[in-house]
Amino acid sequence: MKAYFYAKARQIERHREWMIRTFGVGLGVATTRPIVGMFFAFRRMTPHEFFGIAFWLGFTITFIAAEAWIDYTRYQDIRTARITEQAPEHVAV
Amino acid sequence: MSVPKRASRLLWFAVIFLVVIGIAAVTRRSLALVWPHCFSGNAGAAAGLDAGFARQAALTFVHILPGALFLSLAPFQFAPGFRQRHLRLHRAMGTGLVISAVIIGVSALIMSFKMTSAAPTRPPLLRCTPLFF
Secondary structure, three states, X not given: OHHHHHHHOOOHHXXXXXXXXXXXXXXXXXXXXXXXXXXXXXXXXXXXXXXHHHHHHHHHHHHHHHHHHHHHHHHHHHHHHHHHXXXXXXXXX | OXXXXXXXXXXXXXXXXXXXXXXXXXXXXXXXXXXXXXXXXXXXXXXXXXXXXXXXXXXXXXXXXXXXXXXHHHHHHHXXXXXXXXXXXXXXXXXXXXXXXXXXXXXXXXXXXXXXXXXXXXXXXHHOHHHHO
């Protein structure tokens, strides 16, 4: 919802970040599948015991990955902006 | 936004891999709900899970079909080429994705309370998952 409102307000950078977060959470459901598969393979716990853990792990992993990507791209943007600012000085020297 | 090509490729690979897993899960669940005698698990934990979803078949479909739509359409929203060429479609799809995300969230919340197969040993933890995310 926040992503949608930011798009309406034409705050595209914020919109992009919230869409990445939303999609990160959306992909969490796919991440839980291999985790559930691993729990099934090791058979140390019953499905009733590991389902909650697998869901929290799956959603949290992709959520953290999305946050990391947002942070990384923000840093790249700042670095590019700095390089562009410094470039004319280097050319002059 | 400037990102190294390798990082971007790696991310796209991971996203497509997860989208394929998600759509495969939706397909398998749909088949198990429509033709339980062919696609449901016969014994063990898988059979218990399938039976749990079968008891709430309508609710499960309300949850997983928008989920499949969300997973298959959302990656296009992030493709710069698609966004630049089809801005109107990008906006229309965005509205559709918001609607499907709301349906997914609300149905997940209802499912977590209605479906007993979902980890009865730790209900508070699992039940607050949709609320948290």
